[in-house]
Every structure is written in structure tokens, then in C-alpha cells.
Amino acid sequence: MLGYVKAYIPELKVREKELYNAYYCGICKSIERRYGQIPRLVLSYDSVFLAMLIEAFREKSEVVNMERCITHYVKKRPMIRDNDGVDFAADMTLLLAYYNFSDDIKDESALKGRIGRSLLKKSFKAIKNTYPEVANNIEKLLKELEEFEKNKCDNLDLIGEKFGEVMEVIFLKGTSKDEQSVARPISEISKHLGRWIYLIDAYDDIEKDIENGNYNPLIYRFSYGENTKVKEFKEYIKVDVEFNLYHYLSYLSNAFDLLEIEKNKQILGNIINLGLMKETERVMEGKNERSL
Helix, strand or coil, X not given: CCCCCCCCXXXXXXXXXXXXXXXXXXHHHHHHHHHCXXXXXXXXXXXXXXXXXXXXXXXXXXXXXXXXXXXXXXXXXEEEEXXXXXXXXXHHHHXXXXXXXXXXXXXXXXXXXXXXXXXXXXXXXXXXXXXXXXXXXXXXXXXXXXXXXXXXXXXXXXXXXXXXXXXXXXXXXHHCCCCHHHHHHHHHHHHHHHHHHHHHHHHHCHHHHHHHCCCCHHHHHCCCCCCXXXXXXXXXXXHHHHHHHHHHHHXXXXXXXXXXXXXXXXXXXXXXXXXXXXXXXXXXXXXCXXXX
């Protein structure tokens, strides 16, 4: 995941914000404890959504400790420790980061990709050994996605669905829910979240992709021409992209409403119904900062 999935902080209560940050710091600490300092650099708030959704189905309360870390060494901060959802989210963050670095090697970020993949190689092997089925399924889906990209696929639904299936593999494994009443909404949440992430990232990166000659489905879907100004092209396709993004968010929200959960419900609802909407508005307006 790429840093788009986050809460809208102004609408969180003080205790909710503290818990949200405790999950984030807990994931960071989980990576440090099991894989070292360097892999923590790939952490984003995306992982908090996964961890909180997993824990929403577990009756056991979170264990919150006050601890220091390398970036906050003066004042102790609340962190969730010894938590399966936090550890799983940490593992999936590193797994996806490794695959993302592998993808970077194929374009203008080759050096960055090689360095990043090298730094995560040891932790990647450990995680793949722990979750071989998850890793194998993701690799299979990413290879299919790569084929779409090689063939310059212009079908936004088709290529977005493939990334949605990657999210589905992760979310279904994390929640470990087989009953249809739960598995189906989780499946819909993850698939539409994946579609939303893929499309919003494509729109966000379109200027860079055009400049560097990278694949971007929007270039082919809307027939970008060499003599077309990029800003004019982005404005031309804005309405269609925006429609699809809000369409995905609508399905995502409806699926979330089907879940009978109480734990973490308010924060998860904030992320889905406010955080993702605010990120959509930010990217559509062309603002670059990704801040809380």
C-alpha cells in the first residue's frame, strides 16, 4: 500500500486518536523487534487500517505499553505490543514493500528498487516462510498484473480488480473469517480498496509516468497524445477518474456497514467514510502533501 489509507484526524476523539497512533507505533515497533531498524522506513498509516480491521473481530483487548523509540527517545509513547493483528499488518507491509521495490527495478527507479529490495531481502524471506500461501498467491496476481501492464491494458476495472485481488488475499488471511456473513464483506472491502488505491495512485503519478515513459492505464484509457499538455490531460480525465474513485468508495462503505463489529468501529468508519474521501479530494485538487 502507498500511503493513501489514513484516518481524518480532525474528526477523531482524543482517545480514538491515541489508539490509532498506538497501532501505528505498535506496527513500527513490531518491525523493529523482529526485523531490525531499517525495514521500519517503509511503514505508512495504510497498515493501521489492516491491523484495526483484524483486531475488530477479536475479543481480547489490546495491550498498550508506554515506550520510547529511536525517533521519539525523550518522551514515551503508547504502543500496542504482543498483538497478532499488529504483527500481521507489519509483515504484510514489508511483503508488499519488497514487491513494490521489485517493480521499481523495471522503470526509472531501478537504483531505488535494487537498494530497497536488498535491504528487505532477509525480512522478506522470513515472512514468505511464515506465509508461503499468501506470498505465492500475491506473486501470481502481480505477475498477471505485470502482463496487463506489458500489454498496455486500458481497462481500468480489469487492471484495478487484479490489485484488488491482492488486497483480498491479505485481508481474508488476516481476519481468518470463513463464515460467509463476514468473509463476503471483507472480500468486498479489500477488493474495492485495492481498486481505489490503484486508480488514485495512477492519477497521482500521471505527470511523473508520462515524463519517464512509465506505464499508466490512464494514458491508454484516455488516449494521451505526445502534443497534449499534461495538466490539460489531467483536467480532461478528472471527472471520469473522480467518478470511479467515489464509486469504489461507495461500495467499500456499503460493505463495511454489513460488518457486525463494535471494536474499532468508529476509527475504521472514519478511515473509510472520511479519510479516503479527503485523500480523493486532495489528489483530485493536485495537492502533493500526504499528511495527517
